[in-house]
Amino acid sequence: MVCAVVSKLSLLSKLRCITIDVTGTLIAYKGNLGDYYCMAAKAVGLECPDYKRMHEGFKTAYTDMAKQYPCFGYAAKMPNVDWWRSCVKDSFIKAGYEYDDATFDKVFKRIYSSFGSSAPYSIFPDSRPFLRWARHQGIIVGIVSNAEYRYQDVILPSLGLHKGSEWDFGVFSGLVGVEKPDPKIYEIALEKAGNIAPEETLHIGDSFRKDYFPARSIGMHALLLDRFKTPDAEEWRKSGAPVLPDLVAAQTWLAGEESLINANKLTGL
Incomplete structure (x- = not known):
């Protein structure tokens, strides 16, 4: 456990960029x-x-x-x-x-x-605090999503997630012509962040296939959120992925030794 704590403690100090998924991670569909x-x-x-x-x-x-x-x-x-x-x-x-x-x-x-408005979506209450916390640490925050341009221009801002206060850049499949799980979308994100090295970047998402695996395949750090207690989460853990319940736990995971140990106890890491 000591080695794991040291590893995670050093990660935050080395991070220059965090990229994050949208649907299921920052926001959710509302209704049917x-x-x-x-x-x-x-x-x-x-x-x-x-x-x-x-x-x-x-x-x-x-x-x-x-x-x-x-x-x-x-x-x-x-x-x-x-x-x-x-x-x-x-x-x-x-x-x-x-x-x-x-x-x-x-x-x-x-x-x-x-569907071009905020009506069908709700924002998770921990989304804005986490993004602002990350940027306050001096970390560049990028959005990586298989979405069209209205997410960037209309939907995210209407939900209170604004470029310049909650995130610094966005990579949306409808605007770049590449979609997850193609690792190229993560390479585009690294370029947009200022050609930051993958080992200095953490990606957060909710899909092993679309988020964790392709990000790790190019050398990025990655973790998964299991907001809805999906049965797949246990398989994610067995595959070596850090799995946390929400962005509060993700902040804790990154923050310090005592907090990390408590988060690990909660998630079985």
């Missing part, structure tokens, strides 16, 4: 996807679509669009709104709902507007 599709349909006089069929339809449509036009149509130079229009239309069709163009356009505009 069906809620927003239902509200949009009812607003133009349509019946509320079946939640389960809508959810399954969206999953399939989103997967298909992501395969055909990765990173929200980045390589194809597809406008973001057109990518989502195709995805949402196909979601309805796969769920068994097909509307005429004029009706669908009215429904789509409401859905696109909702």
Whole structure:
């Protein structure tokens, strides 16, 4: 245990940059996807679509669009709104709902507007304090997310996560044309941070496949958050990943000997 404490104590002093995932790490979806599709349909006089069929339809449509036009149509130079229009239309069709163009356009505009605002999201209460604490330590903070430009320009600021006060730079797949788990997205982050060395950087996320493994593969430090007590967390630990319940514990993990020991007891590290 003494060696582990020394290792983690030295890590904070060596860190020059922390990169962090967004959804599941800093913010979470609020409610069900069906809620927003239902509200949009009812607003133009349509019946509320079946939640389960809508959810399954969206999953399939989103997967298909992501395969055909990765990173929200980045390589194809597809406008973001057109990518989502195709995805949402196909979601309805796969769920068994097909509307005429004029009706669908009215429904789509409401859905696109909702998901481009703070309405479907909630911020975890420890997100802002952790990010501000990290920056107060003189650490550069970067966002690394498989998201489109509205996260950077609208959604995060509307949730109180502002560039310049909570984070310093962002790497969003829809803007750079690379998405996790491709390690290149982490290499882009290191470049944006000022060509900081991977061993001077810590990445925090909630996915072993998309966050921990690719970050570690290029030499970055990494830890995972298990905010929702996922059954996969035990496998993450067995694979050697530090797994913590939230960003309060992450700050503790980085802060000092006594705090680290307590955090390890809580998480079984």
